[in-house]
Amino acid sequence: MSSGEQTIEAPGTRRCRICAVEINMASARCPYCGARQYKHQPIIGVRGLLVCLVAVAVAVFVTRAVVDAGNSGLRYVPYRSADLAALVPSGYRDLLLTGPHGTAIAGWGDPANALDIETVQATRPAVATPHVRTLRLATSLANKPGAARGYLGTVMFPGGQLAWELEYTLDHGTYAVFAFDACNQSIAMTVTISSSSERALGDLSLVLPENANPICDGPAFSNRDRADPAVPLSLPK
DSSP states (O other): OOOOOOOOOOOOEEEOTTTOOEEETTOSBOTTTOOBSSOOOOSSHHHHHHHHHHHHHHHHHHHHHHHHHHHTTOOEEEEEOSSEEEEEETTOEEOOOOOOTTEEEEEEEETTEEEEEEEEEEESSOOSOHHHHHHHHHHHGGGSTTOEEEEEEEEEOTTSOEEEEEEEEETTEEEEEEEEEETTTTEEEEEEEEESOHHHHHHHHTTTGGGOEEOTTOGGGSSOSTTSTTSOOOOOO
């Protein structure tokens, strides 16, 4: 019985990177000069660091662009009269609206675009519920040529104020109407926002309606004001 000769493979070798002596490929150090054969490499290196810095810069730029686009660069200024308080987009001009006794109304528009308008109306007494008032408006749109009704439902303002919202389009403009009651449900509030841009309308709808409120004891809601003939009206001299 014969046995074949076993072949023993010689271990792989490599040259030491310092003294060039042939050493075992698996050796971490050269047994002759002691030089380390594998350098400690940084985790990402200079090139990787530059790539990370560029990626961070791009992420910051994109984030700012998204935030600016979401806010549409809108700024607001406060408005307060004896009857109403509201926020108004910066640059809008007062439309100088007037209403009868028991109704306080204010409106503002963008002089650069006739479709960009905000109106706030407060009426006492509050006739019907906000739901009913919104449904009446939605029904009236059926008789207007070119009107297309959108969302009809409720929204919740910060603080728990429930409002009914109606969205619709008409004459190339988009509208959002918010109806709610204030001052212990004694004053009916209607906030109407319109814009030529649906996206801009969405941004305005997130801010303006919830910041519109009546001054509960304002002159328009009192029993005595200039509409009362018993109150003398003095003109400036």
